[in-house]
Structures are given as C-alpha cells and as structure tokens.
Amino acid sequence: MNPYEVLGVDRSASPEEIKKAYRAAAMKNHPDRNPGDHQAEERFKEAAKAYEVLSDPSRRDAFDRFGTTEAAGSFGGMGGMQDIFSGFGLDDALRAFMENFGFASAGSRSGAIRGDDLVVKVDLDLQDAVLGGRQEIEVERNVPCSNCSGTGADPEAGSDTCRQCKGSGKVASVRNTLLGSFRTVSNCPTCGGSGSIPRKICSSCRGKGYEKKKSTIAVDLPAGLSKGHYIRLRGQGHHPGQGGVPGDLKLLINNIDYGPFSREEDDLVYPLTISYPQAVLGAEFTIPQPDGDSTGIKVGSGTVAGTRLKIRHQGMGRLNRRGRGDLIVEIDIHVPSRVKRGEKDLLKKMEELESFKVKHR
Ligand SMILES: [Zn+2]
Ligand SMILES: [Zn+2]
Incomplete structure (x- = not known):
C-alpha cells in the first residue's frame, strides 16, 4: 500500500493536508453512509491505514526511506493484514474468514461489525392506514448460522490458541488519531478478541457465520402513515455473524388502498x-x-x-x-x-318556471 496514493496527497504534503485528505476520505466512505457497500468499506479501512502511517512521523519517515508501512516494533494491527496471515499457513478461505473477523474488532466504533439494513416494502389497506394496527410482515434475512451459532468456525474441529495475543484476545497499540496519539488496548486483530483460532471453518455457512432465513414478524404500525414513510426497527435487519450486531429493518410504506376515498x-x-x-x-x-x-x-x-x-x-x-x-x-x-321524449317535455316546462331561470346581473 502506498499511503500517499490512498489519500491522494503529494509526498511533500503537510500534516494539515494529510489530515484534511483523510477526513474527506473517511467521511465519504464511512460504513454508516454506505450501508452494504463493501468497496466503500475497503476504501474506508485503507484510508485509516494510510492515515495511521502518514500521521506518525517515524512511520512516515520509514515509508519514505524504505517503502514499508510497518514501523519497527509495531503490533501490525494496521496495514499488514496479509503479512500476518501468510505466516500462519492458513488456507485462503480461513484467511478470508479471519480477515472478516479482524475487521469485526477494528472496523467500527462500537467494536462490533454491524449487519446490513434490510428494507421491506409494506402495502396497507384503508383500515390499517386510518387506525394503525398490527401487521404480519414476511422478511428474509441473515441470521446467525445454526450449525456454528454464528462463529463461522467448525464446532467439531476445535481451535488453537491465538499466537499474536497468546489467548488473551487483547493487544496493546499506539493509535494516531486526529486528536493525537493514544496507547490503547484493543481486540486482537488476528483472532478478533476470542483468543483462539479455529482449525476449520464451518462447512454450513463457509465461515460467514450467518444463513438466510424467512420469518414472519408482527409489527404495530401507527395510524396516519403515508406512502414513502419509513418505520425503523433497530436490530431487526441482517445479522453479520461472527460476534457482530444485526442491522436495522426498515419498513417502507408502499401503496395504500384508500378504496372509494x-x-x-x-x-x-x-x-x-x-x-x-x-x-x-x-x-x-x-x-x-x-x-x-x-x-x-x-x-x-x-x-x-x-x-x-x-x-x-x-x-x-x-x-x-x-x-x-x-x-x-x-x-x-x-x-x-x-332523456326520453316525455322527460324532455317535462324539462321544457321546467325551463319556463320562475325559480329555474338563471338571473344574470
Ligand atoms: Zn456456520
Ligand atoms: Zn489473538
């Protein structure tokens, strides 16, 4: 990774310019703004890694001189994901799984990866729109895998103690943020904080930790909704598996049948x-x-x-x-x-009546 290219700044860029470029990239690609867009998520992570390097004078200097983003003695939590895994001799699927797992600890502010939001269109009949009431809504969403309980690991194959954190699940690192440098203890990026590395991924979900499931949920809708309104049900969306938290379910009010009204x-x-x-x-x-x-x-x-x-x-x-x-x-x-002949005669007579005359002023 070339952190200058990632942030789109010159090699001579000042710390202020780097900070500005990072802030713009982070805002643009933030997962909250781009739900479900994995490319944006990747760019968001890349920008964070690039900023970690360029905001640390010693790491920036090391990159300028040696072309590496790894500073001596660094914990490697950022920037060197591929390198960390290559040393373990893991197969590709397991490595991909562990990378997801690692992101679960490093990627979002709450510390847990969040599942995608699910949007379901809801049609209402007149009485439901007028008075509100309980709706049974069919949803198909990702839920924790029933075989591995959402861990993504084969429950039979067991696991090894994580070498990076020696089973503690925590690593210490220096984080450079917009507010300065902090020494922090965070979840181990290799094992995602579990302290152990599974020997085999779950064959049912291929390590993702979730599976699709149809279910019916009952929702009490308020009276007076209109087409285009959203009802947000927190935590009722897709589950990301692997210790994450589910996204939201958004009910989009679609058509309302107003009948004769x-x-x-x-x-x-x-x-x-x-x-x-x-x-x-x-x-x-x-x-x-x-x-x-x-x-x-x-x-x-x-x-x-x-x-x-x-x-x-x-x-x-x-x-x-x-x-x-x-x-x-x-x-x-x-x-x-x-009108019929007799009716026409009657109307002709009416036309002559005083009360039926139109008086123009
Ligand atoms: Zn599974
Ligand atoms: Zn670990």
Missing part, C-alpha cells in the same frame, strides 16, 4: 353524486366510513355541485398525534346525457 393530508374525501331533484329538494344518504361502518348524512335543499359536507373526526388517524382528521363528502350532481 381520496386523501387530503389527515382528511378523507368521499365523492357523492346526487340527482338534480335531490339537489333542489334535499335528501338523506348513507355514507361508508373508512373504519368499515357507515353513517347517514343529510344534503340540504338547494345544494350546488362542489359543496363539501364535513363529518368530523372520521378521517385519517393523525400520525404521532391524538385524534383524527375529517371525512368530507363532496357533492356532484348527475346530469343525464340523454
């Missing part, structure tokens, strides 16, 4: 078409309610098209607030496109 924020609008005589004389109607009931409504005499009648507190439940919006009945008036 249309939604205006917390209100629901029901279109009601009435006849012309009903508009003139007034009438009573039965209106479906979004919660499955029905209610009567009175349309007064002389109602014009476009009139909105309000039935209070029968609309959508308000998200994260108390109460409900309104049910609005919007009146339209039916105009027949064709």
